[in-house]
Amino acid sequence: MSKKLPDEAPGAAPRVRDRIFQTARELFYRQGIRAVGVDAIACEAGTNKMSFYRSFASKDELVAECLRAQVGEFWLRWDAMLAxxxxxxxxxxxxxxxxxxxxxxxxxxxxxxxxxxxxxxxxAEHPGHEVIREYKRELRRRLRELARETGAADWQVLGDGLLLLLEGSNSTRLTFGGRGSPLSSAPELVRALLAVYAPAGRRKR
Structure with a gap:
């Protein structure tokens, strides 16, 4: 049996790999993926490039892993919202x-x-691309399924409309930010879409 390292003991500080991962997620989100290099991640995580490459094969693979974690967390929030x-x-x-x-x-x-x-x-070959594509496809599928369950006759169109509204309004968060974002009007627009495509009282088909 291998000897347990000090940072693996109960109550110890996060392992180097975990520190790198969490640091990268924060930096990628706040500063952008392209703006953040391996040196910056390693330095902010309190380690070095050698430890970085022991933990991750490349920055691209780290990016993909960060995106997969984001997707997993989002679906957990999604389930909590719908429950x-x-x-x-x-x-x-x-x-x-x-x-x-x-x-x-x-x-x-x-x-x-x-x-x-x-x-x-x-x-196109970046490992993060497939993570993003799978997420967007699944988001579309789930919104279309919810639209179908409202009883809407054109549920595919309603589902795609919801996706476009969610994706488009989300993009305004970067330019408007805070309370001024047009996203704050999205709930009212959703109710308007539902009133047109799935009038109250219509049964699921």
Whole structure:
């Protein structure tokens, strides 16, 4: 059995790999993926490049891992948002947008990490690309499913409309920020879309 290292003991400080990972997530989100290099990550994490490359094969692989963690956390929040409204797709849709609008009121908010990454990562072969694509496809699928459950006849169109509204309004968080973001109007716009595509009383088909 290998000897347990000091930083693996109960109550010890985070391991070097964990420090690098958490530091990178914060720096990528606040400063941008391209603006942050391996040296900056290692320095901020209190380590060095040698330890970085012992922990991660490359910066690109670290980026992909950070994005996967973000996706996992988002779906946990998604489930928590929908759970109080089980069986009521309209209320679940409204809850998603109400949560997004509330988040836009934070002055520290830097927009959607996945959308930000999609803008920065231009190389098609970058490992983060597939993470982003899978996330966006799943988001579309879930919104379309919620739209179908409202009983909307054109639920595919409604679902895509919700996706466009969520994605578009999220992008304004970077330019407007805080309480001035147009995202704060999204819940009202969602209710208007639902009134057109899924009038109250229409049954699920």
């Amino acid at each position: 109080p409204h089980a069986g009521d797709a309209r209320a679940q849709i409204e809850a998603v947008f109400a949560s997004a609008a509330a988040k836009s009121c934070s002055e520290n908010d830097c927009g959607c990490p996945l959308s930000n990454a999609a803008v920065e990562l231009r190389e």
